[in-house]
Amino acid sequence: MTPGAGSWVVGVDSGGSGLRVALAEVTARGPGPAETAVSRTPVRTGEAGIDARHLLEQLLPMVHGLRGRGGAGGARPVAAVAVGAAGMATLGGQLRAELPGALEEALGIRGLALAADAVTAYAGALGQRPGAVVAAGTGMVAVGTDLTEWRRADGWGHLLGDCGGGAWLGRAGLEAALRAHDGRRGGSAALLAAAEGVFGPPAGLPGQLYPRTDRPAVLASFAPEVARCAAEGDPVATGILAEAARRIADAAEAVCPREAGREVDVALTGGLLRIGDPLLVPLLGELTDRLPGARVVPPAGDPLSGALSIAAALATGSLRLPGDPAMLHLAGPDGAV
Template identity: 35%
Template sequence: MSASVLAIDAGQTGMKVRLKNGIAHEDVLFGGIRTHVPLLPQLAEVVRGAIDRTGGTPTVVTAGISGLTDRDADADALLAMLSGTGVRKVILAHDSTTSFLGALGDTRGAVVAAGTGVVTLAVGRDAIARVDGWGHLMGDAGSGYWIGQQALEAVMRDYDGRGPHTALSDVVRETWPELDQAYIALQGTDDRVRVVASYAAHVARLAGEGDDVAIAITHRAAAQLALSVTTAIRRVAHVEDDRLAVCTLGGVFRSRLLKTEFDAALRADQGRTDITVVAPQGQGIDGAIALADLAAPHPLAAAVHSAGAA
């Protein structure tokens, strides 16, 4: 990599930016993507801010972006917005692509990244398959938001008498002492997605302490995440494949019980291809850097949007 690269790992809770020149690099942090305003001006603002803060002179900008759609993946438009910065090339991809490249590099297999949301990407010999990542309203099964929503529903079932008692009720009362008013307060909260997802950590803790409801939620989340992985792998696997790697990323997998249940679910549904769970080689920001050198024949190249030339 001869060009100076400014890479962005853009998520809803924060954006990590890395300026890499040769072997040296510098990282800076920015706030998360604001989904209710246009994306590209936000990225342009981050690029200019990172240049100001680091004093760097990148010629290539790469970005892995949470929830990137074809409508927003206009690399030409972003390049135009960066006029005067010295940037000559822009490369954009969904963060599932950069998560995969960061975690597995050129290895074939699947990466499931589960934080506030969740997306799974599998890469085979000549095809890729994305599963879920459809947002909290239509998908993200097993994500931090999904777990938090399940927790809040269980609390209200406990409150009504429709479900078993759970220690999660006491946790929620710390924020909303009057549980029958909690839903109104939550609906009026601007960052309600983050608030709901924050309860995933309480589910993990209470599951470890033996709360039956938290344990059940954790089991269901693990099953959903494993289903996404096995589905994605089936869509890209060849009969000749011997073994495919699976890598897990994101805060949801900090739950020891969830990770154990996830691994067990994978073992129970091996199908025609052996699945080996491996540790990640790197993070999403490493995958964003790797976009700059992604070869055209690579299966992931079809999922990348670029403009300009370095």
């Protein structure tokens, strides 16, 4: 029997829209069918980073509820937990300091992984093999590994980066709309009409955007309009999407491992990809030109399934993804870096 098989593991996906938790039994092939729970309350972030106490206040009742659902988990302890959180790399200090002891006391766990959400996205998409994953949603980040170290590109937020992501794309579309409004070169009448349809008169745009704490999401809400204008033949919108494809490909190229004589898989994930061919066609073209040894594959799963797979690998001693203080921090008796 595979070591750890039959035990229970927990995967956690914490992001801007809330907290998702999954409980599954470990099988010889990894985690089995999962019971899941969702909280729509995002974990708070303060001066000390991601608030460990607020995460625990939500997580522990959700885990206890899942263990009691239909007898799942029963009285058996949870063997391992993997938490994937947005901002873990730069804001996860409190989680790394407080969660190992708190979860060992509350759940009796013997393995804990604290991962950047890009790492759980990677594990969900590609599992434990070399490659690269692009996560393009409101923001944009790429991660890759050759199974000895992690490489990360972009993910610097909407003011400093996230180039090609939804907020970047929406902002570029609104800038082109305002150029048309002003009579400056490079404007788009089609994008101006779209902006007026979504936000109203252009003069009101600064007031709708600058005071908002959710400014990236508001900007990203205009990205589908840019794609629609491009699909209808607007050359400015088409050019913006081509530039977004180049920026995303820049990040993928920077992190993709180069393995001589071996194809490397690249997975594209994230909600931005739902805008379809106006972005995907130029992006796939860029990746083909830049990474001739790479194979673009559909993601096998999402970040929550990635967190579960990491927890199962911890429980069975089969984790191959490299530990890293910021990207994948392993703690507890069965997994200290």
